[in-house]
Amino acid sequence: MVEVGRQQQWRLPRPIDGIPLDRIALPQPLKAVLYRRGLSKTEDVEALLSDQDPPAPHDHFPQLAQALARLQTACRTGESLAVCGDYDADGMTSTALLLRAFRCLGADPKAAIPSRMDDGYGLNPGMVEQLHAEGIRLLITVDNGVAAREALERAADLEVDVILTDHHTLPDQPPKAMALIHPATTPENSPYRGLAGVGLAYILARTLALEMKRPEAIGSSRDLFCIGTVADMAPLTGANRSLLKEGLKHLHRSSCPGVQALQQLAGLGDRPLVADDIGFQLAPRINAVGRIGDPVLVVELLTAEDQDQAYELGRRCDVLNRQRRDLCDAIEAEAIALLDSDPSPLPPFVLLAQSHWHHGVIGIVAARLVERYQRPAALLAADGEGLMRASVRAPEGFAVDQALKHCGHLLERFGGHPAAGGFTVQVSAVTELHDGLNRLAAAWIAQRGEGLLVEPEALLTLEDINHDLWASLQKLEPFGAGHPKPLFWSRGCRVLDQQSLRGGHRRLTLEQDGAERQAIIWRWPANAAIPQTIDLAYKLNQNHWRGETRFQLEIQALRDHHPVMELSRGSGVYRMQRLGPKALQVLNPAGESLICKINDMGVLESEDSRAGHPYVAGLLQEACVGLGLCP
Known part of the structure; x- marks a missing residue:
């Protein structure tokens, strides 16, 4: 979901000097992604791409x-x-x-x-x-x-x-x-x-x-x-x-009737599946049962031998999943309304409590609030006389487990890991607990900064998005925790057309240097305007619809495009702009100009001796990334 009217911090990827991993047969942007993730050696990437079985x-x-x-x-x-x-x-x-x-x-x-x-x-x-x-x-x-x-x-x-x-x-x-x-x-x-x-x-x-x-x-x-x-x-x-x-490779042809039923109910067809199909289609139907129903239902589904029985059990899971979605939507709307109605500023740590909220889904809603507000969140529901039970989620960098440990003297029970956790607390201690968590979150925000952090990993032009790139991207599958799908970015894309879709989504047709691609923004408000020319951060996918397959850019963040890049250094501002596909110009605070080109090896070159100074070279490398001259 792209938040509207929110402050964004775009942190573009660090420059790479030259062409990394030159012996690996992957497109340059994908090699840049792997290199920036720490896979700087050929053997590291070969291990990622290999199909070697684990040891005994x-x-x-x-x-x-x-x-x-x-x-x-x-x-x-x-x-x-x-x-x-x-x-x-x-x-x-x-x-x-x-x-x-x-x-x-x-x-x-x-x-x-x-x-x-x-x-x-x-x-x-x-x-x-x-x-x-x-x-x-x-x-x-x-x-x-x-x-x-x-x-x-x-x-x-x-x-x-x-x-x-x-x-x-x-x-x-x-x-x-x-x-x-x-x-x-x-x-x-x-x-x-x-x-x-x-x-x-x-x-x-x-x-x-x-x-x-x-x-x-x-x-x-x-x-x-x-x-x-x-x-x-x-x-x-x-x-x-x-x-x-x-x-x-074989999951779509599973011999387990329960797995077959889940795939049928999710409408996944008979194509080979990817990790996202599990994460967004199969897993929610299973998790919903454990959250608001009897988990024995899932065990019976996944151990059933009769196809008709499995389908009926799967259908019951599907019903519970729809109920889970409705519950989550209702609690999320109530939580946002509580925050919007409060005249005081949004606290560093979002903590909300309602006795009637369902324990099984408050963790999902807490995660949605983290995504929306980019700060830690805890939702509390009643848990017996005088007690409340909470689920906690947090953005990357804020350690939930350490925060709960720091406030452990106020809690009856607690546990978790850096990204998520839970606790039980006496109602009488909630205010003091919130004060302590606010102090920890405020210190973290002061160091990290406010707003949505956007960290794309490599630049793509719209023309780069083709079947060769897609085939190479599939070699890096499966994506998930510890190896996420790459977040790409493109700059200077014109919005040719936009359509509002059912469910509050927006479909865009984008154009850049004659290349057109389709993009989608999930949960975009109908009255929110989109600039005519944008920079966007997105994940690349394919959309299968009525027998047709298209590339689809799933937009995670966008901003108004500015052809001139400005960098503040000390008391001065450096202005940078492209001069064609392989050159850039830098104007220092005094108005003096320096021109630099990028050779076929991806290395910056200039006839101006000032370009060799480490300070200036650093500015040029940063401009090279920011202006889209290198991946």
Whole structure:
């Protein structure tokens, strides 16, 4: 969403001297993106582009052998066991993955997932006692467990074996279990370090099936791995990347009826999928159930063997997803109205509380407020007598976990990571808490600056956007956390036509030097004007509509175009402008002119000796990027 009337900070990419990664067969703008992301060596990019399988997991997970030995016994004897999952997409896909595999291998597994509203997060002593009463003597946790100290102690008292598979932060005191499968137990540079819960479940199931010589047991496991990994926003590096890259080639032909039903309901057709299809189409339909419904519904969907039953379960997920969207929209509108009606300035840390808000969706709305206001946000809802429970989100650079730790003396419970977190607080402490969070956020904003931060990674002309560039961009897939889709920018594009679309979106036809391309802005107000000539930051996509495929620029930010660039240095202003496609002119504060050209190797050249001075050379390089003379 592009915010209207908001201050924007455009930070253009740092200049690159010469042509980077000259031995890599990619278009120059894509090489510039990779180089600026730190992939400065040819072998780094070759590793990114390779399809090499991850190494044998036995060499990376020190307690994997114990877990496999216990599971083989359970499978060979038909033992009843429980897979204890979580109510988000990672936990639900992990649970379904292990249920499908264990059943095929001979065990008798059942799912045990706590209720978001009634039980809270993770394994608890009551669950352990109930499962023990049902005759269960083996528990496998997925996407939770390392912090469940009381539940693990109760399991030990009842002589219930526990295999922990979790990727959340390990406590100072090691959890009590017969085996721990956790990324932090792998060697420091292990490709398995970034696995989410579903990745650990996949490694466990795959290794077990191969050792038992039953590869058919994991026939659809890779599909569930793909969905859970993208949904959990796990970093798409190392094993995550290689497994996902291979899995996406086959996901659209999944043998799992539940996955087929989700794709059918999302209208994805029979084309190969990309990570965005999971993130924006499949994952929300799964996550919605865990947020406002019963997560068992998703487990039943993803373990169903009958296509008709799967479609009906998928349709119920679809209904819940629409309800989730309506809830989010209503809470977002109420939150914005509360902020707009307050005559005081917007606080550095946005904190809003309403007792009737739904716990399951306030995190989504908090993220929307972060996107809108570019500052940390927490939404609070009632959580029993005298307590409120919150979800927190923040822009990159503000550490949520550290902020909550700093204010921990005011909180009943809290946890999270740098980008997101949650806490429970006494109603009486909310004002003091907000004061403390405001102080932290104000210091962060003073250092970062106000407004929307726009940081494009490479320049494209509209003519550059062609099938060759698109094919090369696909080689860098899959995109996601840790390896995002590139943010490009183009300058001096004329708006030839614009159309308002249903849902508050705007479609533009852009022109630059004779090349025309289509662009879209999501959620653009109908009464907001767009300048005639713009600079824009965007992500490149393809739009499939009625059998036709077009390039589509998804605009993230735009600004009025100015052909002359001004840089303030000290008490003076330098004015810079292009002189044709490969030259620029700089006027210093005294009005003196310097002309510089860019050679075929991307290096600045000038007959003026002043261009060699480090201070002037730095200005020229910055102007080269700002005026669109280099990627």
